[in-house]
Amino acid sequence: VTEGATTGYGYGVLGDYKSLKTYSANGTYYLYDTTKPMSGVIETRTANYGSSLPGSYSVDSNNAFTSTSQGADVDAHYYAGTVYDYYYNTHGRNSYDNNGATIRSTVHYGSNYNNAFWNGAQMVYGDGDGSTFDPLSGAQDVVAHEITHAVIERTAGLRYQDQSGALNESMADVFGYFVEPEDFLLGEDVYTPNKSGDALRSLSNPDAYGQPSHMDDYYYTSSDNGGVHTNSGIPNKAAYLTIQSIGKTKAEKIYYRAMSVYLTPTSNFSAARSALLQATSDLYGTGSTYNSVASAWSQVGVN
Numbered sequence: 690v691t692e693g694a695t696t697g698y699g700y701g702v703l704g705d706y707k708s709l710k711t712y713s714a715n716g717t718y719y720l721y722d723t724t725k726p727m728s729g730v731i732e733t734r735t736a737n738y739g740s741s742l743p744g745s746y747s748v749d750s751n752n753a754f755t756s757t758s759q760g761a762d763v764d765a766h767y768y769a770g771t772v773y774d775y776y777y778n779t780h781g782r783n784s785y786d787n788n789g790a791t792i793r794s795t796v797h798y799g800s801n802y803n804n805a806f807w808n809g810a811q812m813v814y815g816d817g818d819g820s821t822f823d824p825l826s827g828a829q830d831v832v833a834h835e836i837t838h839a840v841i842e843r844t845a846g847l848r849y850q851d852q853s854g855a856l857n858e859s860m861a862d863v864f865g866y867f868v869e870p871e872d873f874l875l876g877e878d879v880y881t882p883n884k885s886g887d888a889l890r891s892l893s894n895p896d897a898y899g900q901p902s903h904m905d906d907y908y909y910t911s912s913d914n915g916g917v918h919t920n921s922g923i924p925n926k927a928a929y930l931t932i933q934s935i936g937k938t939k940a941e942k943i944y945y946r947a948m949s950v951y952l953t954p955t956s957n958f959s960a961a962r963s964a965l966l967q968a969t970s971d972l973y974g975t976g977s978t979y980n981s982v983a984s985a986w987s988q989v990g991v992n
């Protein structure tokens with residue numbers, strides 16, 4: 690019996706065919722990808738509808754992860770690989786710690802759990818209740834959002850509270866777009882499966898989903914760590930305006946440099962504007978690109 694890296698396949702949450710990097714041992718196939726140029730691996734596990742982590746390896750007897758319940762496992766594994774590839778190919782970053790850390794995901798967490806999270810060590814995905822959410826790993830932008838939280842922890846370290854927390858949230862949403870740039874929506878592929886055209890959030894129109902897009906409408910609250918999932922609308926809108934004026938290629942380099950070089954745990958929105966302008970100056974000087982970034986933040990009321 691062979692032991693080692695293999696290529697299998699499966700169907701994702703939306704029933705789409707995907708080729709998978711798997712591992713074979715003792716006649717069992719694991720969602721365990723050893724092919725990345727990093728010392729760690731990409732591994733996907735299941736909590737089997739319980740809440741103990743990390744759970745057991747997602748396995749299959751014939752390297753064909755084709756059952757409906759395996760869709761969440763397939764997508765968590767496949768999309769984690771694409772997010773690894775994005776950070777490595779676009780920014781030269783080797784996993785979230787830039788040192789080849791293993792990227793671990795656990796799916797089927799809880800019962801009909803309508804959420805997902807990075808717990809400081811791994812990603813965790815609920816299956817959703819089929820009405821509010823489909824299994825959340827079925828959205829590439831959600832997977833990118835979660836892995837970006839891990840990157841932020843190892844770089845800017847933005848405190849998950851008030852403005853620095855909203856910035857943390859925004860960077861996660863913005864890199865969700867950079868990884869999946871087909872729209873400015875977040876979570877649209879898994880949100881309300883029975884309703885089309887909606888999403889969890891919108892970078893281009895935060896107000897459509899109850900988020901402010903200007904400092905005048907900053908939402909002061911004690912819940913959700915000071916409204917981090919609400920006030921992220923303001924930096925999200927600034928990011929959208931920036932992308933629209935200078936393009937994705939320049940924007941993602943500026944955002945990555947700001948996140949990895951200039952932002953700190955206590956950076957607020959104004960500090961983010963400064964960090965992004967400094968990154969822009971480093972990369973592109975202080976001409977039209979610089980003015981576009983400054984303008985974007987002025988338009989959302991941050992100077």
Ligand SMILES: O=C(O)[C@H](CCc1ccccc1)CC1(C(=O)N[C@@H](Cc2c[nH]c3ccccc23)C(=O)O)CCCC1
Binds near residue numbers: 805835
């Ligand atoms: O990573 C994050 O910021 C979110 C982590 C939420 C969480 C935090 C701590 C423990 C458990 C869960 C998860 C996501 C999120 O934005 N959640 C929002 C919106 C949301 C999703 N499911 C919900 C259920 C009820 C209320 C709100 C929500 C939230 O938790 O606010 C990110 C992309 C999609 C899900």
Ligand SMILES: [Ca+2]
Binds near residue numbers: 830873874877
């Ligand atoms: Ca999207």
Ligand SMILES: [Zn+2]
Binds near residue numbers: 838857
């Ligand atoms: Zn988040």
